[in-house]
Amino acid sequence: MAVKRTCPNCGAARVVPIVYGEPKPATMRAAELGLLLTWGCLVYDELPRWACLACEHRWGRLDDADAAAWHGAIGSAMKKARPSPTTRRPPSS
Numbered sequence: 001m002a003v004k005r006t007c008p009n010c011g012a013a014r015v016v017p018i019v020y021g022e023p024k025p026a027t028m029r030a031a032e033l034g035l036l037l038t039w040g041c042l043v044y045d046e047l048p049r050w051a052c053l054a055c056e057h058r059w060g061r062l063d064d065a066d067a068a069a070w071h072g073a074i075g076s077a078m079k080k081a082r083p084s085p086t087t088r089r090p091p092s093s
Contacts, residue, residue, distance in 0.1 A: 007054065009059075012055065017051075018037045033081055049066075
């Protein structure tokens with residue numbers, strides 16, 4: 001079960017994981033849907049892991065203890081961002 005995070009700065013529940021590195025199309029779609037935040041291609045340990053979409057506060061470190069929650073949040077965002085199967089339209093006359 002996913003833990004609902006709240007921002008330690010403003011208390012809002014609009015918290016998303018931050019994804020680093022060259023984004024793939026599915027990652028960009030998830031970002032466009034507000035399910036995660038993409039942030040640069042250079043990755044190092046001191047980067048924040050979570051972002052608040054309400055106040056733009058960023059916190060957590062890539063080396064902290066909740067790595068499984070962070071990876072789970074990204075996986076969940078990617079599943080939600082998958083395009084739905086298109087339905088076939090009848091040929092036009």
